[in-house]
Amino acid sequence: MQFPTSCSPFTPSNNTVQRMMLYVIAALIPAIGTLFWFFGFSILIQLFLASCTAILAESLCLYARKRSVLPSLLDGSALLTAFLIAMAIPSIAPWWVVVTGTLFSILIAKHAYGGLGYNPFNPAMVGYVFLLISFPLQMTIWQSPLLFLDLNSALTVIFLEPTSIDGLSSATTLDYTKTQLHLGQSINSIQQHAIFGFIADKNKEFINLAYLIGGLFLLKQKIIHWAIPTAVILGIMLPASITYSMDSSIYPSPLFHLASGATLCAAFFIATDPVTASSGTKGHLIYGFLIGSLIYCIRTWGGYPDAVAFAVLLANLTAPTIDYYLKGKKTIAPLAKEYTRNNGSNLEVGALASPDPVRD
Amino acid sequence: MFNFFWRKKKSTFTGGIILDGHKQVTKINTPQLPKELIYPLFLTSDRYTKACVKVGDYVKKGQVIAIADSLLSTPIHAASSGIISSIEKRLIAHPSGLADDCIILQTDGLDSALEAEPCLDYRQQSRDFLRKKIHQAGIVGLGGAAFPTAKKLSGSPAIHTLIINAAECEPYISCDESLAIASAKEIIQGSLIIQHILQASLCIIAIEDSKPDAYLALLFAAKETDIKIQKVPSIYPTGGEKQLIQVLSGEQIPPQKLVFEYGYICQNIATSFAVYQAVLLGIPLTERVITVTGAGIKQAQNIQAKIGTPIKDLVQFCQGYTEHAQQLIMGGPMMGIALASDEIAVIKASNCLLIEPIKASAIQPCIRCGDCAKVCPSELLPQQLYWYSRSQQWDNCTDYNLADCIECGCCDVVCPSKIPLVQSFRIAKSEISQQQKQAEQAALAKKRFENQQQRKLRIEQEKAVLLEKRKATIEKMKAAAAQRKLN
Numbered sequence: 001m002q003f004p005t006s007c008s009p010f011t012p013s014n015n016t017v018q019r020m021m022l023y024v025i026a027a028l029i030p031a032i033g034t035l036f037w038f039f040g041f042s043i044l045i046q047l048f049l050a051s052c053t054a055i056l057a058e059s060l061c062l063y064a065r066k067r068s069v070l071p072s073l074l075d076g077s078a079l080l081t082a083f084l085i086a087m088a089i090p091s092i093a094p095w096w097v098v099v100t101g102t103l104f105s106i107l108i109a110k111h112a113y114g115g116l117g118y119n120p121f122n123p124a125m126v127g128y129v130f131l132l133i134s135f136p137l138q139m140t141i142w143q144s145p146l147l148f149l150d151l152n153s154a155l156t157v158i159f160l161e162p163t164s165i166d167g168l169s170s171a172t173t174l175d176y177t178k179t180q181l182h183l184g185q186s187i188n189s190i191q192q193h194a195i196f197g198f199i200a201d202k203n204k205e206f207i208n209l210a211y212l213i214g215g216l217f218l219l220k221q222k223i224i225h226w227a228i229p230t231a232v233i234l235g236i237m238l239p240a241s242i243t244y245s246m247d248s249s250i251y252p253s254p255l256f257h258l259a260s261g262a263t264l265c266a267a268f269f270i271a272t273d274p275v276t277a278s279s280g281t282k283g284h285l286i287y288g289f290l291i292g293s294l295i296y297c298i299r300t301w302g303g304y305p306d307a308v309a310f311a312v313l314l315a316n317l318t319a320p321t322i323d324y325y326l327k328g329k330k331t332i333a334p335l336a337k338e339y340t341r342n343n344g345s346n347l348e349v350g351a352l353a354s355p356d357p358v359r360d
Numbered sequence: 361m362f363n364f365f366w367r368k369k370k371s372t373f374t375g376g377i378i379l380d381g382h383k384q385v386t387k388i389n390t391p392q393l394p395k396e397l398i399y400p401l402f403l404t405s406d407r408y409t410k411a412c413v414k415v416g417d418y419v420k421k422g423q424v425i426a427i428a429d430s431l432l433s434t435p436i437h438a439a440s441s442g443i444i445s446s447i448e449k450r451l452i453a454h455p456s457g458l459a460d461d462c463i464i465l466q467t468d469g470l471d472s473a474l475e476a477e478p479c480l481d482y483r484q485q486s487r488d489f490l491r492k493k494i495h496q497a498g499i500v501g502l503g504g505a506a507f508p509t510a511k512k513l514s515g516s517p518a519i520h521t522l523i524i525n526a527a528e529c530e531p532y533i534s535c536d537e538s539l540a541i542a543s544a545k546e547i548i549q550g551s552l553i554i555q556h557i558l559q560a561s562l563c564i565i566a567i568e569d570s571k572p573d574a575y576l577a578l579l580f581a582a583k584e585t586d587i588k589i590q591k592v593p594s595i596y597p598t599g600g601e602k603q604l605i606q607v608l609s610g611e612q613i614p615p616q617k618l619v620f621e622y623g624y625i626c627q628n629i630a631t632s633f634a635v636y637q638a639v640l641l642g643i644p645l646t647e648r649v650i651t652v653t654g655a656g657i658k659q660a661q662n663i664q665a666k667i668g669t670p671i672k673d674l675v676q677f678c679q680g681y682t683e684h685a686q687q688l689i690m691g692g693p694m695m696g697i698a699l700a701s702d703e704i705a706v707i708k709a710s711n712c713l714l715i716e717p718i719k720a721s722a723i724q725p726c727i728r729c730g731d732c733a734k735v736c737p738s739e740l741l742p743q744q745l746y747w748y749s750r751s752q753q754w755d756n757c758t759d760y761n762l763a764d765c766i767e768c769g770c771c772d773v774v775c776p777s778k779i780p781l782v783q784s785f786r787i788a789k790s791e792i793s794q795q796q797k798q799a800e801q802a803a804l805a806k807k808r809f810e811n812q813q814q815r816k817l818r819i820e821q822e823k824a825v826l827l828e829k830r831k832a833t834i835e836k837m838k839a840a841a842a843q844r845k846l847n
Contacts, residue, residue, distance in 0.1 A: 001672070001681070001685075001688075001701070001702050002700060002701050003686070003687050003688040003698065003699060003700055003701065003702070004686075004687060004698075004700075004718070005455075005457060005687075005697075005698040005699065005700050006687070006698050006718075007455070007698070007780060007782070007783040007786075008689075008691075008693075008694060008695050008696055008697065008698075008767075008769055008782065009693060009694040009695065009769030009772050009773055009782065010687070010689055010693045010694075010696065010698070010714070010716065011379065011531070011693045011694055011769070011772075011773050012719035012721070013772075013773045013774060013775065013776075013778070015731070015774055015775070015776045016721075016776050016778070017724050017727055017776045017777055019776065020727075020729070020776055068722075071722050071724070072724070075724065115725065116724070116725050116727065117724075117725030117726050117727050117728070117777075118725065225730070274727050274728045274729040274730060275727050275728050277728070279728060279730045279733065279741075279743065280730065280733065280741075323744075
């Protein structure tokens with residue numbers, strides 16, 4: 001009997017890119033649910049618009065680049081980018097905002113650089129920054145977390161763009177804190193405002209909690225590595241604690257930084273994108289810490305209230321350099337000494353460690 | 361608490377993966393005598409044997425039919441009696457599906473053997489004598505690498521620790537485990553002989569903790585000896601030489617160094633058994649235990665197979681193929697080689713025949729997840745190595761210690777993009793060694809040319825000096841003649 005030949009190993013693995021992407025999308029579900037709970041149907045419409053645009057753009061690109069369309073489309077990476085953009089932008093932004101953002105992500109940030117695995121910058125963040133710079137007005141009107149939009153009014157807001165609806169929008173706490181601090185207010189009096197909840201934005205702080213839950217799920221499933229989220233959180237908490245302990249009247253607490261804006265989404269879902277991050281535990285720690293501290297610096301001293309996208313893109317730039325300087329082997333066990341006739345066995349019988357102290 | 365971490369760290373190696381065992385330990389069955397036995401003259405790369413029988417010769421079981429043509433090769437013995445029917449090109453067990461010269465032996469069914477020369481008092485014999493006996497018995501490492509055992513035991517520099525490797529970490533393979541259960545006493549005897557040859561102060565038999573029966577059998581058999589039986593964690597590839605040493609001693613053998621330079625030697629447990637047979641019973645290596653398994657075979661089992669048996673005979677003994685038989689692998693699923701045909705014969709290195717369905721998947725681009733680096737037991741960065749080997753940056757491959765890759769396949773298994781990493785490393789390795797050879801040859805040619813130039817120059821100079829001398833003499837003579845004339 002004749003057989004075809006191939007090369008070892010012959011053990012099939014159950015890990016696929018598709019599985020990883022789908023797990024990440026699944027981990028977004030708690031956050032989507034919370035967003036829906038507070039904002040209503042607007043978020044679902046944004047997700048739908050982004051997904052359709054992403055799938056269409058991805059198929060077109062793959063076709064134009066003469067790649068096999070279906071397998072690459074099914075890997076889920078385009079869908080994930082779409083989800084992240086839809087969840088990052090204001091949920092009441094007009095339909096063409098999310099569509100152009102997603103198109104820019106897929107066409108320019110992803111495929112112009114060579115598609116999945118070759119993009120140096122996180123596509124979702126490139127799309128977000130593109131929108132923020134191009135349409136600053138639409139990108140800074142946030143839906144008030146106290147207003148639940150039903151399907152009809154959500155459709156009206158997103159597609160017909162009415163000039164104003166009472167109580168539709170409100171400032172974010174990050175934005176409000178920033179402007180009020182400029183006006184010379186103290187943190188204590190700023191936080192008396194109605195948009196504040198327990199720590200940060202009223203209701204919206206629960207969305208960050210949902211991101212945290214999804215992120216912990218990813219950690220447990222070993223889809224992401226602990227080092228990046230830990231380092232991002234540390235990168236924010238460390239400078240925030242220092243400044244907060246110096247002067248708590250003009251610097252908000254570290255917990256406020258953690259629970260507001262897109263901090264936890266960035267830590268667990270955006271910074272952990274393996275394609276654009278540096279590699280290795282050491283590399284992860286440096287890269288993550290860089291993102292965290294950049295977020296803090298831009299929030300505190302920069303021109304934008306939230307800074308996740310800029311911080312991530314700047315860190316993306318440094319990732320290859322970090323990798324370059326961290327190359328080489330890590331050594332854990334002591335190196336064996338070259339044996340000479342005089343020094344006898346390096347291995348004492350009594351000193352033999354039992355292989356598994358738990359099971360033995 | 362600290363002690364726990366220290367011990368934990370000490371007793372394991374970095375990386376590795378936990379694989380499903382799929383091991384069916386059966387008792388070792390013996391099939392009927394095959395009609396034809398096939399012996400390739402090619403052993404492994406650069407190692408050949410020379411046939412010392414002619415077509416038509418009658419040979420007995422245990423008779424040498426091919427002799428070693430260098431120190432690194434080993435003689436081949438007939439596994440049964442019969443007539444040499446031809447010496448012809450047949451497919452051999454090689455990853456590239458090569459055909460090469462093979463001795464074909466038609467068995468006569470009598471299985472009559474040569475008189476064995478047992479040597480019961482091996483402790484009275486010189487170590488060189490024992491080594492020679494092992495060489496003449498044709499023993500090679502039976503774990504899969506097939507390195508000549510006598511050469512490995514040549515004992516310089518001095519060895520302090522002999523490790524008998526019974527870890528058998530690859531899935532599906534259970535030949536060593538069943539051999540340990542069936543012949544623990546003989547294995548211990550063989551290990552003692554090897555220890556005696558090496559004069560090693562310590563002998564450890566390392567066995568995975570997933571094999572309690574074999575562990576107990578060995579423990580019982582080694583009761584009255586100094587041999588230690590040591591459980592090692594069942595993490596693939598704990599049976600790799602350097603990994604095993606790290607698990608047992610906590611010491612890491614540095615990259616690009618060989619373990620014997622550090623006073624360690626690893627031998628497979630089946631080799632130990634073969635040494636016992638060769639020295640104490642005087643029987644050369646003509647049979648081995650082989651696992652025939654996988655979804656493609658009806659009755660998976662361990663078989664006492666004569667070396668040279670065509671694979672199809674073993675398959676027939678296992679009730680034939682099932683409908684899942686799509687690929688034939690010699691060795692384990694992680695490091696074995698796929699064979700093109702079941703006409704190929706069992707060789708000394710064959711520890712397993714795995715018949716499995718093909719599960720192909722499309723290759724996707726690398727997403728730099730870094731899982732490959734986490735599982736690499738040699739602590740390499742497969743992702744970077746893949747990048748460099750694909751873009752043919754051989755210097756960078758060497759910088760990133762490509763030579764340290766043991767081709768265990770862990771990175772391939774965890775890769776979500778299904779990239780054939782190990783295969784690209786193999787290509788890079790052979791490319792680099794090719795270039796090194798060329799560079800060496802070029803250096804040699806350059807040296808030769810320079811020597812030649814120097815020689816030419818020297819001869820010229822010598823000639824010139826001689827000419828000067830001659831001229832001077834002639835001048836002198838002329839002057840003398842002129843002087844005479846004047847006088």
